[in-house]
Amino acid sequence: MLNTRTMSMIAVALITGQLLVRGWLAATGDFYWDDLVLIARASSAPILSWEFLGHAHDGHFMPAAFLVAGVTTWLAPLNWLLPAATLVVLQLIASVCVWRMIRTVAPRARAGAIVALAFYLFSPMTVPAFAWWSAALNTLPMQAAMAWIVADAVTLVRGEVDDSRRRMLWIRSTVVFLVALAFFEKSLFILPTVLVVAVLAAGADRRAVGRALRSARELWVSMTALTVVWAAVYFATVGLGDGRHSVAQTARLVWGSVNQAIVPSLVGGPWEWDRWTPSPPTGFAATWMIVAGWAVLVAVVGWACLRRRGGLPIVVFGLVYAVAAQIPIMWNRSSPETALVLAQHMRYLPDTALVLTIVIALLAAAEPRGRAGDHRATHRAGRGDPDSPRPDPGRPDAARELLAPAAAALVIVSAVVSLVSFSASWRDNPTGDYLDTAVVALRENADETMLDQSVPLEILQPVVYPDNQISRIFGRVEPRPRFGAGTERLLVLDTAGDAVPGGVTRRRLIFEGAGDCGRPEVDGPTRLRLDGPLFRWPWTVAIGYCATRDGEIEISLDEGEAVRVPVRAGLGAVYVRLDGAGDAVTVRPLTPGLRMHTGAGRVGEAVEARFAG
Template sequence: MLNARMMSMIAVALIAGQLIIRGWLVATGNFYWDDLVLIARASSNPILSWEYLGHSHDGHFMPAAFLLAGVATWLAPVNWALPALTLIVLQAIASVAVWRMIRVIAPAARAGALVALAFYLFSPMTVPAFAWWASGLNTLPMQAALAWIVADAVGLARGDIDPERRRAVWIRSTVVFVVALAFFEKSLFILPIAFVAAVLASGAGRTALTATLRAGRELWSSLAVVTALWVVVYFVTADPFAGNHSVGQSARLVWRSVNHAIVPSLVGGPWEWDRWTPGPPTGFPATWMIVAGWLVLAAVTWWAVSRRRGAVPIIAFAALYAVAAQIPVMWNRSSPETAVALAQHMRYLPDTALVFAIAIALLAGARSTTAPAPERRHSAEEKSPAVLLVPVVAALAMVSAVVSLVSFSASWRDNPTGDYLKTAVATLHDNAEATLLDQSVPLEILQPVVYPDNQISRIFGRVDPRPEFGTSTDRLLVLDTAGNAMPGGVTQRRLVGAGLGNCARPEVSGPTRLALDGPLFPWPWTVALSYCATRDGEVEMKLDGGQAMRVTVRLGLGSIYVRLDGGGDAISIRPVTAGLRLHTGAGRVGEAVEARFVGG
């Protein structure tokens, strides 16, 4: 029979084991996609400005997550060590909060409480969101807050909290709730989860509902007010309905999430993770894992309904949340182009895993239908085969979950971002005296859909020392796909014809339009232009619809590379320095790439 001290030791060992495994996972990982978007915004905005903190990121309102990302970027720009440490610390806080919650929900339970904890700690449903920094900044604070508030709500509902401490408890939980919302708007689910958990922990029926409302009236009132205010703030600052959506696609995504992600995770699956860069790893559970998951779910449901009082609403609560929580997420991702495999990324499921842990704790703490008295219940449980069977099954599921995590880690490491960033930072240090034109990072790192946050000037904006990111240079350097500095050239999207004059008789003495051999659509273009100048000075260049840029030219023959936004069928140019005249030679308008791709 487990005593309290032994339970605590096992719980500490489980949490420590989780953190060691998760530490290895993040130590072998690196930045990915949205992580660089957060870094880019933190590098191009004051981190305490509302423009940065209040930015709607892909429909998310997450000022606290932005703040944490901004501080990490300010302290250690493009350095994975600090974000990795952040994830471990947040996970430790969440894991301890979950164990506290389980002990409040099921104070007399022993093996069942440890099973609930182990399920949360090692469930594959919590892994992908943890490994991805941007996602972990959202979900880990929500998990910690959910566990903390559920524990307080259950304590209030059961009358376990002294009247003198009630005010401090509900104020504390309200503050925790606000903090969680500041990290992730999905934390709005905390209120209904906490209320239902408190009702179920108090017993079934209308009496429990009324008693829970009365016992925690201050908590429910304060959380409801915060929820209402936050919903208003969220819809003012974010745009969750942007894009195309489909009811049919949403339904397919929700079903795929349940059948191919949640259900196999009950037996520690999937064991196979594949990745197509730049997408995240996708889990592919074997058919036997899906079948086994459904069988485990059916067996647990049968056992709970036949052996535990009030099991039906507990099972219904967990099942309803597992489905309902996926609907808004999948609706937001349900464009016609979305593949159903998106649901198998599993990064939207950490809160579902925690709700399942709550349900397990509630079932463990519920009274037996065959031994209602506490002393008879413990005696019956000591003699029951389940006392031996449950830990064995839980241990096998944990081993299976570790296999899944190792497979996920191998897929997660198949990511070129870390090597690119490391090489690029070293390159920038070595070329700190140069001037670089802005350029996009490689497509396998970030794609143009996130422009301008895919530009090197934004991602590496806080790196020091580094070159100046300018709009013009007479020596074009670019970063190659590995992050090394290479001589640059300009692709031939459009050609610029040579001027009609020559070096002896320069034709550009005032505003002039240099005709292109075809029109350009509005875009950030790079112009390569040769010239002959009568003196040192500045000229102004622009494309239609874009901003004019000042460019330095030197006496005699030279060439310039200029970054211009805009479009049209000509480049406008005019000397700014008095007495400066130019003859322009042939040029190109296109993208800045390695010179070897354009023949120099």
């Protein structure tokens, strides 16, 4: 039999091992996709403003996550070391909270408690969301909060606290709930989860609901009030959503999440991860792992129902959560453009892993069926009485007690194989190299003026515009060039992040002016005709000129704001970033006495000069 000291040592060893593995995963990772969106917003808005903290990001309302991202970007812009450290620290907090929860829910369990902890620490369901910084800022605080509040709620329901400690418990849990909501709106799931766990811990009979509601009534009232208020704030900020959704595709995505992700994770799978940049890694479980996972699930459910009192409602709770928690997410993601492999990314499953951990702990605490011995002593043991003995286990029971940790050890080994495979796929990410190279290039050209441009498509795609613009992503890098609306020397970042000479693609041509350098035709507002119309877009305009003196001009498209740029006396060229549409470019000298002749020009995209044609 394991004693308390031995269990604590094993728990510390398991948590330390997890942190070492996760630390390696974090250290070998880098920024990816939404991470850059958070950085772009932190670089273009005050980090304590509601414009930044209250931004609705892809259906998420997460002011605390934005705050952490903002402070991190302010302290070390585009330096992966600090985000990696936040991942490890948040994981440590979550893991410690989970162990505290397990010991509270199942205080007399031994092997079962260790199995529950090991399942949480090494489950592949928690890995993808950990490695992705922006996802981890959502889900790790939720995991820590759910575990913490479950422990406090079970303590309240068992009624083993005085009034002073009771008040401290429900107030503390309410504050923790608020913090979790500030990181991730999915933390709204915490209230129903904790309520069900409290009922199950109270006995899962007809009277258990009443006992659970009465024993922790202050907690339920405060969390319900907070849920209502937060839900109202969420919908007021984010809205009800739009887009085309499909019930049929939602069902397919949910089934894929269950069959291709949750079930194989029960045996430490999948072992194969692959990705197609810029998509995140996708897990591909072998057929035998899916079959083995279903076999394990059926065996555990059968064992729980046949060998544990109250086992049926406990496993039903876990199964319902595993399915129901996926429905809102998959509904929101269901559209004709959504590939079904989204369900195999597994980044939406960390809270499911935690709930299954709670299920294991509840089963470990449940009374055995048909076991000889003092029923009342066993009942007190299940309620956490430290002085009540367990029935003396015989050799067959002791062997079975060792079987669970042995099986868990095999699953841990399998899970580590999965993590190594995931890490190899996760490292196939061009973002880190691009950012590192670009930061150096920008610092080397700090005296230049650069026009804004999009980062490469494999880094961020135009759907996140304007957060895919270099002026936003590199906005807090110092020193760096000034990002302006016009420049005489066009520099662009190539796909590797190096600063190279730029050119403008030929979307439309600008016709040469009617005069010449001896007889400049532009001495007031002048329309320079294009060879065709432009739709509204951020265009780059390239115009050659000769000017009578140094000065400043104003240039605009027909449907767009005017931009001021400097010109020099004599021959020159100017490159201007304009947002607008129309079939002409208007030039207006602002400096008195300035006259210009304009040569042929182009309107298009700023690209490397070798691609301009």
